[in-house]
Amino acid sequence: MLDILVYLYESFRMVALTPDRDALEKRLFAAGFEEADINAALDWYTNLAGSATHERLALAYDRHYAPEELDRLNEACRAELAYLGSAEILDPESREWVISGLMELGGEDIEPDHVRWMTLIVLWSRGLIEHFTHLEDMLLNHEPERLH
Structure with missing residues (x-):
């Protein structure tokens, strides 16, 4: 799923340029992605893009993880989310979407790099990125000593 979302992010630098679902499905299938993976990724993406802001989440800075989240998100991933x-x-709501996307990744091991990519995708999808290049550089060329 993450490969598909990254493909969308890299192909359509502005959410407004993203074609409709039918066109996306055809493009992704032509790019070699499997139909089931395409549907799962586009379903999640559609829910994210169409979601309303939840006022209660604006105050939810502390995060307690469910047992299944603790199983999937190792300490390094949780530290990346906290950072x-x-x-x-x-923001807390975007964090919840990042966690939701990470939990949808299936059987693959989730690493901090997945957290950073999912963060970019969520912020891009929600229209919260103003300067892609700076955030991409900061997140994807992550050097802990440089960020603190």
Whole structure:
């Protein structure tokens, strides 16, 4: 799923340029992605793009993880999420979408790099990125000593 979302992010630098679902499905299938993966990724993306803001989440800075989240998100991933929140890159609602997307990744091991990519995708999808290049550089060329 993440490969498909990254493909969308890299192909359509502005959400407004993203074609309708039928056109996306054809394009993704032509790019070699499997139909089931395409449907899962586009379903999740559609829910994200069409979601309303939840006022209660604006105050939810502390995050307690469910047992299944603890099983999938190792300590390094949780530390990355905490850092992104403390650096005010992720607001609580965006953080929940990042976690939701990570939990949808299936059987693959989730690494901090997945957290960073999912963060970019969520912020892009929600229209919260103003300067892609700076955020991409900061998140994808992550050097812990440089960020603190």
